[in-house]
Amino acid sequence: MLVLNNIEVKYQNVILVLRGVTIEVPEGQIVSLLGANGAGKSTTLKAISGMLYPEEGKVTDGSIEYNGVRIDGLRTKAIVDMGIVQIMEGRRTLEQLTAEENLVAGAIGRNPTRGELKKDIDKIYEFFPRLKDVRNQIAGYLSGGEQQQLVVGRGLMSRPKLMLLDETSLGLAPMLVKEIYNIIERLNKEEKISLLVVEQNARAALKIADYGYVMENGRVVLDDTGPKLLENEDIKEFYMGLTEVGEKKSYKTIKHYKRRKRWLG
Amino acid sequence: MNTFIQLMISGIAIGLIYALAALGVVIVYKATKVLNLAPGGLLLIAAYLAWMFLVQFEFPVPLAIIAAIAASAIIGWIVERVTLRPLIGQPILASIILTDMIWFFFRGSTFLFWGGNPRMFPAWLAGRPTVLIGKIGVPEIMIWCIIISILTIIALMAYFKFTRSGLAMRVTAEDVIVAENLGIKITRVFSNTWIICLLLFLITAYFVGAMQGISQDLDFIGVYGVIVALLGGLESFPGAIIAGLVIGIVQSMVGGYLAGVLGGGIAETAPFIVMFFMSFWRPYGFLGLERIERI
Numbered sequence: 001m002l003v004l005n006n007i008e009v010k011y012q013n014v015i016l017v018l019r020g021v022t023i024e025v026p027e028g029q030i031v032s033l034l035g036a037n038g039a040g041k042s043t044t045l046k047a048i049s050g051m052l053y054p055e056e057g058k059v060t061d062g063s064i065e066y067n068g069v070r071i072d073g074l075r076t077k078a079i080v081d082m083g084i085v086q087i088m089e090g091r092r093t094l095e096q097l098t099a100e101e102n103l104v105a106g107a108i109g110r111n112p113t114r115g116e117l118k119k120d121i122d123k124i125y126e127f128f129p130r131l132k133d134v135r136n137q138i139a140g141y142l143s144g145g146e147q148q149q150l151v152v153g154r155g156l157m158s159r160p161k162l163m164l165l166d167e168t169s170l171g172l173a174p175m176l177v178k179e180i181y182n183i184i185e186r187l188n189k190e191e192k193i194s195l196l197v198v199e200q201n202a203r204a205a206l207k208i209a210d211y212g213y214v215m216e217n218g219r220v221v222l223d224d225t226g227p228k229l230l231e232n233e234d235i236k237e238f239y240m241g242l243t244e245v246g247e248k249k250s251y252k253t254i255k256h257y258k259r260r261k262r263w264l265g
Numbered sequence: 266m267n268t269f270i271q272l273m274i275s276g277i278a279i280g281l282i283y284a285l286a287a288l289g290v291v292i293v294y295k296a297t298k299v300l301n302l303a304p305g306g307l308l309l310i311a312a313y314l315a316w317m318f319l320v321q322f323e324f325p326v327p328l329a330i331i332a333a334i335a336a337s338a339i340i341g342w343i344v345e346r347v348t349l350r351p352l353i354g355q356p357i358l359a360s361i362i363l364t365d366m367i368w369f370f371f372r373g374s375t376f377l378f379w380g381g382n383p384r385m386f387p388a389w390l391a392g393r394p395t396v397l398i399g400k401i402g403v404p405e406i407m408i409w410c411i412i413i414s415i416l417t418i419i420a421l422m423a424y425f426k427f428t429r430s431g432l433a434m435r436v437t438a439e440d441v442i443v444a445e446n447l448g449i450k451i452t453r454v455f456s457n458t459w460i461i462c463l464l465l466f467l468i469t470a471y472f473v474g475a476m477q478g479i480s481q482d483l484d485f486i487g488v489y490g491v492i493v494a495l496l497g498g499l500e501s502f503p504g505a506i507i508a509g510l511v512i513g514i515v516q517s518m519v520g521g522y523l524a525g526v527l528g529g530g531i532a533e534t535a536p537f538i539v540m541f542f543m544s545f546w547r548p549y550g551f552l553g554l555e556r557i558e559r560i
Binding site: 049051054076077080081085086088092094095096097101104105106108109110111154155158 | 429432433435436439440441442443444445446447448449450
């Protein structure tokens with residue numbers, strides 16, 4: 001469905017952020033993208049959704065193909081119309097608008113009829129029942145969890161076939177993270193939406209993922225199926241803070257960052 | 266007492282005119298973040314276009330008004346498309362200075378096409394009688410001005426609340442990146458804001474033209490428009506309306522009561538004095554936009 005072929009992204013023509021990233025999102029699957037801060041996960045998503053140019057970034061090499069059509073270099077509007085929507089990092093609700101207006105805003109781009117719009121909104125309320133209760137409240141006053149649901153719902157209003165989620169669990173309580181991820185899984189199963197999920201919360205993301213990629217320094221350093229990555233010793237240690245129980249730790253293993261450098265450098 | 270009410274009514278009428286001009290500035294600022302310094306020039310061109318269709322071409326009245334609306338909308342579209350759109354992504358100051366140049370461009374072109382002689386709207390518009398309400402004489406045009414301004418403001422609010430392009434405008438005003446991300450056509454939103462801006466100036470131009478005649482001096486109303494917008498907080502519609510009324514009433518009262526003591530120019534200076542002291546009290550204007558902070 002979506003294929004990133006060895007892409008390279010530069011900001012302002014100087015800062016090389018992605019150096020040859022190859023990722024594939026097959027139809028109907030959930031693919032997660034893990035990595036530390038600054039690894040280039042968000043940049044990868046922005047490259048797909050065409051949101052690089054406000055930051056003066058550009059795909060300078062490689063290609064991004066969606067169902068066989070090259071989409072790198074297209075404007076965001078065109079990409080959204082094709083069915084790819086990015087849920088941006090940091091809960092960007094439209095604070096002065098009501099919750100329902102936020103949802104409608106997600107659909108303006110494809111200009112639906114009134115009936116369609118109503119039906120789509122009802123469907124969002126079905127997935128996120130909480131939003132129905134707060135529909136007429138100003139979005140800025142909603143709680144963090146509600147805002148995150150709202151933002152995901154707003155993205156769904158454009159009827160995407162592929163959704164790019166950027167750090168959806170950031171700053172949410174563990175229970176809310178679970179809730180959101182349950183819904184995301186349902187979206188994938190029931191609405192047949194393919195997902196590319198960027199996360200720092202490796203466990204949450206890998207649990208639902210069919211396939212996973214680990215990025216570091218603008219490269220993919222590890223990729224495997226979701227369950228296998230969950231079992232991977234390095235992933236366990238670096239991203240989940242687990243070490244083997246009962247084993248005596250040496251100085252080297254305590255200093256995570258030191259080993260990490262060797263592994264990925 | 267009668268004088269007071271008389272001054273009050275003319276203050277409100279003038280204030281609403283300023284408020285409409287200021288709303289044009291506010292709408293453009295909110296959506297595009299460009300402080301529009303051009304209302305002077307845009308108001309002039311709108312006024313002369315209105316005059317051209319009514320008097321010069323002698324169109325029937327409804328047709329002349331429709332033609333003026335269309336022409337103003339086209340000018341708004343052209344201004345955005347030709348001058349400001351190429352500057353998207355450049356430093357915002359470039360756009361602001363450009364609007365200043367647009368002002369002088371249109372001021373100059375009114376001299377070019379219509380010369381420097383003052384023009385008058387036809388009598389049905391400019392020559393309205395003074396009507397008596399009780400014992401108070403009020404120019405009828407002022408009453409019309411108040412009614413139509415209020416209707417315009419209501420229509421504008423309804424546009425933002427109930428239409429999709431209005432919603433798109435609010436989304437863009439709040440967060441351009443999100444708007445882009447949702448697949449909203451931002452360039453269309455930008456040109457829509459300029460079209461609405463010009464239509465507001467056209468309404469302003471009809472009333473100012475009817476009250477004072479049309480000449481190149483009208484661009485002062487545009488300057489007041491900018492000041493009122495700043496005073497109102499630049500991002501707030503209610504702020505612009507309140508500020509417009511305050512300035513209008515202050516001007517009218519000062520002109521009525523103090524002009525004899527302090528000289529005729531005091532009425533024109535009063536808004537600036539108000540603005541000066543306001544900037545100590547609330548530097549961000551009456552109703553600078555309240556950012557939501559959850560506690």
